[in-house]
Amino acid sequence: MGAVKTKRMPRAVREQQMLDAAVRTFGQRGYMAASMDEIAELAGVSKPLVYLYLNSKEDLFTACIRREAAALTAAVRAGVRRELPADRQLWEGLGAFFAHTSLNPDGWSVLHLQARTHGEPFASEAAAMRAEIVAFVTQLILAAAREAHRDPDFPESDVVGLAEALVGAAEALADWANATPGVTARQAAATLMNFAWSGLGNLMDGQPWTPPDAAHEASG
Amino acid sequence: MGAVKTKRMPRAVREQQMLDAAVRTFGQRGYMAASMDEIAELAGVSKPLVYLYLNSKEDLFTACIRREAAALTAAVRAGVRRELPADRQLWEGLGAFFAHTSLNPDGWSVLHLQARTHGEPFASEAAAMRAEIVAFVTQLILAAAREAHRDPDFPESDVVGLAEALVGAAEALADWANATPGVTARQAAATLMNFAWSGLGNLMDGQPWTPPDAAHEASG
Amino acid sequence: MGAVKTKRMPRAVREQQMLDAAVRTFGQRGYMAASMDEIAELAGVSKPLVYLYLNSKEDLFTACIRREAAALTAAVRAGVRRELPADRQLWEGLGAFFAHTSLNPDGWSVLHLQARTHGEPFASEAAAMRAEIVAFVTQLILAAAREAHRDPDFPESDVVGLAEALVGAAEALADWANATPGVTARQAAATLMNFAWSGLGNLMDGQPWTPPDAAHEASG
Amino acid sequence: MGAVKTKRMPRAVREQQMLDAAVRTFGQRGYMAASMDEIAELAGVSKPLVYLYLNSKEDLFTACIRREAAALTAAVRAGVRRELPADRQLWEGLGAFFAHTSLNPDGWSVLHLQARTHGEPFASEAAAMRAEIVAFVTQLILAAAREAHRDPDFPESDVVGLAEALVGAAEALADWANATPGVTARQAAATLMNFAWSGLGNLMDGQPWTPPDAAHEASG
DNA sequence: TATGAATGAGAGTTCATTCAT
DNA sequence: AATGAATGAACTCTCATTCAT
Structure with missing residues (x-):
């Protein structure tokens, strides 16, 4: 064995x-x-x-989290060419991300499931890595806005929400791709680009989906 | 105590x-x-x-998962008026979802974190509920396509991927909203609608984001 | 077993x-x-x-120390008639002490050897009991001085030294009596009274302190 | 470190x-x-x-006990001038003893606490050294009797009891002096000489044993 | 003379679970 | 309907000790 x-x-x-x-x-x-x-x-x-x-089970687990977090962020970073436009960078980053998680399912489980589930100090370790990725995505979104000659009229805190959503979608698709035979990393990346970019693209053009206002809703 | x-x-x-x-x-x-x-x-x-x-710790935990899953799906179902158009249904469903998770953080932790982390038979229980939600979202997406008089030319399996992404984004925003003071359920829902619907809207109009083909990429 | x-x-x-x-x-x-x-x-x-x-090995050991300390001090207290002159009180106290230690060798080992050898919090527990006994002996010495119409010209801190010496001698004789077959509690007490009360100098002059015989004691 | x-x-x-x-x-x-x-x-x-x-932890500890025992007995022996009268020999021996234990607290802890607490073969090693000291004190007591032209009418076994008491008192005072700031080796020796030689009875009569002053000692 | 690499054996502690009432 | 008394089994962690060089 x-x-x-x-x-x-x-x-x-x-x-x-x-x-x-x-x-x-x-x-x-x-x-x-x-x-x-x-x-x-x-x-x-x-x-x-x-x-x-x-040293101890805790230290061993922490060492695992750190190693896997470093490996994952390194893989994403290595897969992205910073000179490309934002959408191309996102495409490459997602491709690298899904490729890494599908090749390292145990490491992904450690980072995404185990580290977050078992409290401190593990959650913080995983959160640090996740925050790094969210920050990267946030920058990509802002860059995309600039490229579209748009000074986004929504505050940066809203952008963080969008980045959180995108990262969450990526995490879910990683699990889904790992669990669903026949779904490749590339397909997962394409699905997420469709979902995220066409949506973000519209946002960039100043056409957000508008929630029905409360008054209207009450009467509707 | x-x-x-x-x-x-x-x-x-x-x-x-x-x-x-x-x-x-x-x-x-x-x-x-x-x-x-x-x-x-x-x-x-x-x-x-x-x-x-x-009966046993396993059975007790399973009972918890079932109760909380039923409560969550019931809350979402109760929040959605089926006679509305698809985007309005999604808006209402997300609002109900974020409201429920923010009022029941322990139940949400049981469903989203604990049940998925500790193997069988718990993972299946949680997966069943999640599958139900994914199916609901899938139907919403297809309904939206019909409403836009589009017979979507992509296969249903692709729609499942989109639904997975949307649900994953919702899960992440639920965690984010619970962890970030000042983010309300309504705000989370609005952020996700912006992200998801403007994107899906574009998809419905037959303008998906196009991945660069590999040959082109190598030369670029 | x-x-x-x-x-x-x-x-x-x-x-x-x-x-x-x-x-x-x-x-x-x-x-x-x-x-x-x-x-x-x-x-x-x-x-x-x-x-x-x-609760734990530490707590168990502490509970042992406390129980045995209480038993020992109770035995000594019960053996002393406070209305007697100081030397008679000492004689009775020593008798009770040696009787108790010889009947409870394990408890005595716990108090005298184990508790003192294994650091805090055990040493403090044993030290508290010992301090109580030293204080008792100190009072006896001062009482003896008053009975002899002597205002002792040495400071009380010196008396504490004498009490420490007497208690130390008692501890050693308890070990010795336990280890030496044929030495009874009464003999150990007599030896220590000779040593402590009359003093070696007096012994040399043929004036040992004389234990009251048992018959006399019963009537007194 | x-x-x-x-x-x-x-x-x-x-x-x-x-x-x-x-x-x-x-x-x-x-x-x-x-x-x-x-x-x-x-x-x-x-x-x-x-x-x-x-060779092993046991052998290492045994070697420690032997080395420290030899050092202690050597220190005491070196401090005593055999040509002096018995009380002066005792005074010098106690001075050397307290000086050594206060300068070597770890060695004293090994001999007095650790070796006795952890069973065979360590207890025997420490007991051998202690027996040597008890024997020396026994001889001193008998010598004192001879010097006082007294053929002690009590059997030698009684003398051993007295020697045990004296040694026990010395051990306790060594611990006490080590633990009590401000108590010097010389003070501990004086206290014990008062206790042991003059006897508490004599102390009550205002006739303490008087230590020879240092000047006299240096010339003597 | 000297050490980095390695382990068998056993310690204290905890927990899901059951028995007898 | 409800519980005080009790345990088998497993866990993390430590330590004296040895091998190979």
Whole structure:
């Protein structure tokens, strides 16, 4: 079951093996249901060695979150060419995002499900990474407005709401693509671009969807 | 701390007290970290009574999920007038959704976080409710197409992707609204309508955002 | 080995059984070497019940210290008639002390050895009891001075030193009597009265302090 | 924190460094709470080297006890001039004893607390040293009797009891002096001489044993 | 002479669950 | 309808100790 027992590895290598095993176990079993015993066995080492190197279950989980968060943001960053127009940047970023989450489902589960579900200090770690992405998307939206020669008349706090919505949609589609056979990363990205850009495009043109006002609603 | 100890209640009432306590505890502590001891104390009864009525921790959690799922879908359904046009239905549904999640944060946490995080059989329970909502949204999108006298030329599976994205965006905005003071349910709904409908509106008009083809991309 | 398994005892009774087992185990094995498993088995219950009632190893040990300290000081107090002259009070107190320590060697080990050896919060608990005894002895010495119509010309802090010495001598003789077959509590008390009251200098002059014989005591 | 890492020391030197670290750690943490890790780090060497030289935790602790016992008895012996009368020998011995224990609190804790608390084979090691001191005191008492031209009419076993009491008093005063700021070794010795030699009875009559003043002592 | 890498064994603690009334 | 008494099983974490170099 576990990894082949290769003896006497240098510490740095062993640590990565342990993190690999931990991400897999946390991602599949969940943080609380994962036992240090199982992680150690999957890593091919004894439990005390895990504690010697990673200190505690909390620290181990935190290390997993950080590693996976760094890997995800790095993948997105590496996939985006900043010299392109905003919509092209978003397209590339989404493609990189869906590609990464589909290749690293356990890491994605750690970041998106486990870290957010089990309170502090984990939630904050995951929230930090998410905030980074939301900020990036926010900048893209503002850039798109500039490119369309529009000084957006809505306040930046509204833009954050839009970015939150877009990121949330991406997260949901990542789960959906992972769970639905036959949906590729590219298709997920295309669906989300259709949904988000055609919508945002209209917004940029100053034609938001208008809510019915309350008075009208009451009489309607 | 816990409920006042009132003795000899009829079973149905006691069960609701227990479910109240359980939803609160599961929502705040998480499924695994919540202890039957704490739930029983918060419900104001002894532990054996919880087992007598709800059978096991799994069954108790499942009962929570079902109750909260039913409550959420009922709230949304009750908030929507089916005779209205699709966009107005969506607006009303989102308003009801955000109102409910902001008034029931523990129930929302149970459904959106806890149930999805702790494997079977809970994930399926939550997925069933979510599928219902996604189906409703899918129907709304198709209805909107018909209202615009468009026979959508994209397959229904694509529509499901759009619905998934919309629902994901709604979930994220619910979390965001709950976590951000000063964001009301109505504002969240307006933000999402802007994002989703202006976008979907464009789609309905046959003007999707077009991905650059790969050959072109390599040369660009 | 362990106590007979008597089932379904009221909590108060079980707690005493647990404390009995704990004092015995801590006294013989030492605080750290004693395992909760062993204590539970000796008490005839399962480990979780020990934790349910006594909370933790620390709390259990603290409870032992308190119980044994209370028992020891109560025994000494009960053995002393306050209306007697100081030397007679000391004689009675020492008799009661040595009798108690010889009948409760495990409790004495807990108080004198284990509690002092394993840091806070245990040391303070034991020190509190010891301070009480030192204070009692200090009062006896001052009373003796008054009885001899002497206003002692040395400061009270010096008296505390003398009391410390006397208590230390008593502690050592308790260990010695417990370890040396054939040395009774009464003999230990007589030795210490000789040492402490008459003083070695007087002993050399052939004037030992004379214990009142038992017959006389009964009538007095 | 730990010792400076100087490499390639001769074995004898390294062993002393280890024993220094071990005495300090055992004295402060206690035998069981002290970890070989901490001792090795404090000694500035790796754990396997400690095992290579000292063999096991038990052997290491035994070596500590022996070294500290030898140091204490040597200090007392070196402080006593055998040609003096018995009371002066006692005075000098106590002075040396209190001086040593106050300068070596960790060693004293190892001998007086730790070694006695953790069973065999440690208790026996400490008991051997203590027996030596008790024997020395016993001889002093008998010598005092001879000097007073008294053939003590009580059996030698009684004398042993007196010696035990005196040693116990000294031990307690050593702890007391270490724990009470402002009490010097000389004061502790004076208090004990008063207590032990003149006797409380004599003290009441205003005839304390008088320590020879320092000037006289230097010339004598 | 000296150490980085590694572990078997066991500790304290917690929890879902049941029995007897 | 309701509970005080009780536990099997599992968990995180630590430590003395050894191997291979």
